Structures are given as structure tokens and as C-alpha cells.
Amino acid sequence: xxxxxxxxxxxxxxxxxxxxxxxxxxxxxxxxxxxxxxxxxxxxxxxxxxxxxxxxxxxxxxxxxxxxxxxxxxxxxxxxxxxxxxxxxxxxxxxxxxxxxxxxxxxxxxxxxxxxxxxxxxxxxxxxxxxxxxxxxxxxxxxxxxxxxxxxxxxxxxxxxxxxxxxxxxxxxxxxxxxxxx
Numbered sequence: 001x002x003x004x005x006x007x008x009x010x011x012x013x014x015x016x017x018x019x020x021x022x023x024x025x026x027x028x029x030x031x032x033x034x035x036x037x038x039x040x041x042x043x044x045x046x047x048x049x050x051x052x053x054x055x056x057x058x059x060x061x062x063x064x065x066x067x068x069x070x071x072x073x074x075x076x077x078x079x080x081x082x083x084x085x086x087x088x089x090x091x092x093x094x095x096x097x098x099x100x101x102x103x104x105x106x107x108x109x110x111x112x113x114x115x116x117x118x119x120x121x122x123x124x125x126x127x128x129x130x131x132x133x134x135x136x137x138x139x140x141x142x143x144x145x146x147x148x149x150x151x152x153x154x155x156x157x158x159x160x161x162x163x164x165x166x167x168x169x170x171x172x173x174x175x176x177x178x179x180x181x182x
């Protein structure tokens with residue numbers, strides 16, 4: 001039985017170093033065992049994507065930067081067989097860039113992309129998170145809320161497992177080193 005974490009980042013601007021929120025959902029034994037949400041102070045005060053996620057500089061100016069929250073975040077990846085994310089390349093890029101900027105080692109763990117999963121297993125198109133959730137009858141009340149999106153990703157992964165797709169066995173292709181499982 002795979003253990004995994006589903007993650008979602010919200011960013012302030014176009015820079016991969018501009019994480020302003022993260023949601024993490026831990027899944028052990030086909031059950032959600034923990035959720036974690038944290039606001040993060042990005043390196044710049046200018047917010048481009050407030051219209052998507054509603055987060056403003058005033059919401060995060062007193063929060064720790066990524067380096068300050070990393071000790072809390074890192075423990076959630078321990079014991080995970082893989083990381084699940086919707087458009088995993090984006091979330092992986094944010095995580096790796098934020099770690100690099102702060103001189104931290106990003107977790108060396110395979111990624112499974114729920115966009116690619118939805119296309120490969122259910123032939124869903126378009127594959128925006130609300131579309132996939134609607135198709136699978138997964139409740140997504142607050143799209144672009146990091147923990148709500150991570151929980152939706154976890155539920156997509158659990159739906160795939162329920163249908164017999166062993167996510168960590170390469171069903172979606174093979175891992176190319178540190179790249180997302182395609």
C-alpha cells in the first residue's frame with residue numbers, strides 16, 4: 001500500500017520562488033491521516049495572483065519565509081513513496097526553487113501528476129482540477145485554496161488506487177531521475 005503526500009502551492013507572482021501558501025495532505029494506507037496548511041511570506045511584496053487565491057501581502061507579511069517554515073514542511077515528506085500534485089511540474093518547480101534559494105535540500109522523491117493521471121486513466125479533458133473533481137464527484141469548494149486543492153489531489157490518487165492503478169509502480173510511465181512521473 002503506497003504512502004504519499006499530495007501538495008499544492010499558491011504563488012504570489014510568476015517567480016517559482018514566490019510561494020505564498022502551501023497545502024499538504026498525508027495519505028497512509030489509503031486514508032488521509034493529516035492535512036497541513038501554511039501561509040508563507042514570499043521574497044517580494046508585489047502580488048500578481050491575488051485574483052486567483054485571494055492572498056495579499058498583508059496576509060503574509062508577518063509570516064515566516066520559506067526557509068522559516070521548511071522544518072515544519074520537511075517532516076511531512078518523511079516516509080512518503082511519492083508526491084502527488086495537479087500539474088506536478090509546477091509544484092515540484094516551486095518546491096525545488098524555494099529550497100535552492102534558501103540553501104535547503106529538496107526531498108528526492110518521485111512525483112505523480114494528477115493531470116496526467118486523469119488523462120491516462122479516465123481520458124478526462126479538459127483536466128483543470130475542477131473538471132477532474134467534477135468527473136470523479138470529488139468535493140472542491142475552494143479552488144486555489146492550497147489545502148483544498150491538495151486534498152482534491154489526494155482524493156484523485158485514492159480514486160485511481162480504488163480502481164486498481166498502483167500509482168507508485170510506474171503505471172503512468174517511468175520516473176526520469178528527479179522528473180515527475182509522466
